[in-house]
Amino acid sequence: MPLGAESKAHDAEVGLYEAHHLVKKYGNVVVLRDVSVSMAPGRVHTIMGENGAGKSTAFKILSGLVRPTGGSLQLSGREISLASPSAAHHAGIYLVPQEPAVMPELSVTETMFVGQLPTVGRLPRRIDWKGARARAVEALATLKLDIDPDQLARNLSIAQQQQLECAKALLRGCRVILFDEPTSPLTTHEVERLFSTMRRLRSEGYTLGFISHRMDEVLEISDDISILRDGALVDSAQKQDFDRVRLMSQMVGREMRVIPRRQISHASAVPVLTVANLTHEPRFRKVSFTLHKGEILGLAGLVGAGRTEIAEAIFGVRQKDAGTVQLDGEDIASCGTYDIIRKGLVYAPEDRAKHGAVLQMTITENLTSSLLERVKSSMGLLSRNDEERIGAETVLRYRVRCAGIDQKLRQLSGGNQQKVVFGKWMGTGPKVAVLDEPTRGVDVGAKDEIYELIDGLAKEGMGIIVISSELEELVRLCDRILSVYEGRIVAEINGDEITQERVSSSYLSSAAASGR
Structure with missing residues (x-):
């Protein structure tokens, strides 16, 4: 289905999508209180707020996942009632969720058509697999996604699962698309690809809603911004009326300053974790580095570069073909995860819901x-x-x-x-903590708390490895950064040399050289 194709279930042109005085209660807990927002065609309307502010709940109501306790919804001036996500799809509204949900044993094509497989012929009708695959290929190509439509969904990375949700929205012909933190698992390179798609949708008159905790993203892609705090709308204006300080201050309800890169390193010369020639074909090969006590070491790279797989091998949940891992001088390469935890190494994975x-x-x-x-x-x-x-x-x-x-x-x-x-x-x-996307889905106020905590742990002598798709996060936290491309460490950046431009170019230049 080509981008912008009409759905027979709803009008091709969609006007304002409005929420009036939304209230949502769970027992005595009030999640939303008198929230009103208006999303216009050809614009990106971003909802911001701290964790628990009510952002995702508002999107769930707008997409039919949750029924409001009070208030109303209007689409193109007509009041609508959404009893389910399918009713929202019929009205032309689709939610790209924060946590992708796939059926692991289905193919990509089957996943994209769950609940709406096309059929051909007279009774008995049969599934049009050829047509479904062709439409899936076209939708993936529209988003410039390099995903095999025949592979099993369980083989997709989190980023690919998230991107697949965008393609599903286009397949259903939905003109109102709500993105609930779609960039959380994506690197800067992948985010820009998504934003290119969003800009095209915007130029074709789609109504787009967006949730993100990343300030740079919000200020880059948004046309309108609304801020929730404790379930209430506290600020709403066009993007040009906001800056980072106003955004953060309104979100947390107090004045906040933009804190630059940490200047004090707690890294010592004492090694606490030594990885030598670690290999697991075809995901990564001959990975070697040393982590020191008090050091915060970052792993940067594109989605699929092998960063998570390296962490899993160090932690013992992924088989190693070759190489050694030493914790405080003790070989732990053959240990199980239980023993590794007891010896002082922990791994906080990126997919909290699954692992x-x-x-x-x-x-x-x-x-x-x-x-x-x-x-x-x-x-x-x-x-x-x-x-x-x-x-x-x-x-x-x-x-x-x-x-x-x-x-x-x-x-x-x-x-x-x-x-x-x-x-x-x-x-x-632990002596060593491997943190894979430690602030994924975390708002700016909570991020600062986690950053302070990570810095405090390093000050106490803990060695910390941070895997992050947010360059700003790596630049702010790390004493040293290793850039990973196609399973190899291609660059090392230290101290004051660490900048967003330097880090991104260190692996993007490898991608360009390989033709990606």
Whole structure:
């Protein structure tokens, strides 16, 4: 289906999409209170706010995932009621979610057509697989996505899964597209590709909603910006009326300053982790580096460069073909993950919903799942008092916004879930922490808290590896950065030489040289 194609289920032209006085309550908890926004065709309207401010809830209401407690929706001047996402699709509204959901055993084409597989012939009708594949190829090509339509969805990276959601919106002919933090798993290179698509959609009159915590992205792509705080709308204006200070101050409700790159390094000359010739074909090969006590080492690169796979191999969850890993001089290459954690190395993965937490468990259960030895009573049973103490201390330390430590993790915002995952691993007192996208889905106020915490841990002597798709994050935090391209370390950047331009060019030049 070509970009901008009409859907038979709704008008090709969509006017204003408006929310009037939205209210959403879960029991006694008020998530949204009297929120009104107006999204116009040919414009990108961004919703910003701290974790728990109500951004994602507002988008869920706008896309039919959640019914409001009060208020109304209007599309092109007509009041609409969205009982489900399918009703929203029928009206021409699609949500690109923060956490992509794919059926791992389906192909990419099947995933794109879930619930609407085309059929041909008279009774009995049969599925038009050839036509479905052709339309899938066309949608992927429209977004310039290098994704094989025949591969299984389980082989897609998080970034590819996120990009696939954009293609699904086009397939359904939706003219209102809401992006709930679509850039969270993407590098700068991938973000620019997505923004190119959004600009084209905007120029063709699509109505676009956007949520992001990244200031540079918001100021680059937005036409209009609305800010939520504690479930209420506190500011709304055109992009040119905002700057970074106004955005941050309105989000957190206090004056904030833009903090530059950290100037004090806590790195010592004492090695704490040594990786030599680590190889896992075809994902990465002959990776070697040394991490020192108190050092914050960044891994930069394009999505799919092999950064996460390297971290998984170090942590013991990915098989190694060759190479050694030493923690404080002890070889841990053959150890299982349980022993690696006990010896002092932890890994906080990028996909918290799949690998970092159990969403159906409570906050306390998640926080103590890596600390079972510390919450056992003399009888060998779990001590509820110890669990509650650890849960309460961690929630307070990491400023997790929740109704209580027994709240289910799935009920928290994405950023607060990330804080819980972070707190769980830091509670083990590691010597080395590998943090894969540590602030993914985290707002600017919470990011500052995590940055301060990471710096504090380094000051205490912990060696820290940060994998991040945000160049600003790497530049701000790291003492040293290794650039990874196609499974190889292609550059090392140190100290004051670390700039966004220098880091990005270090791996993009490799991509250009290879013709990518």
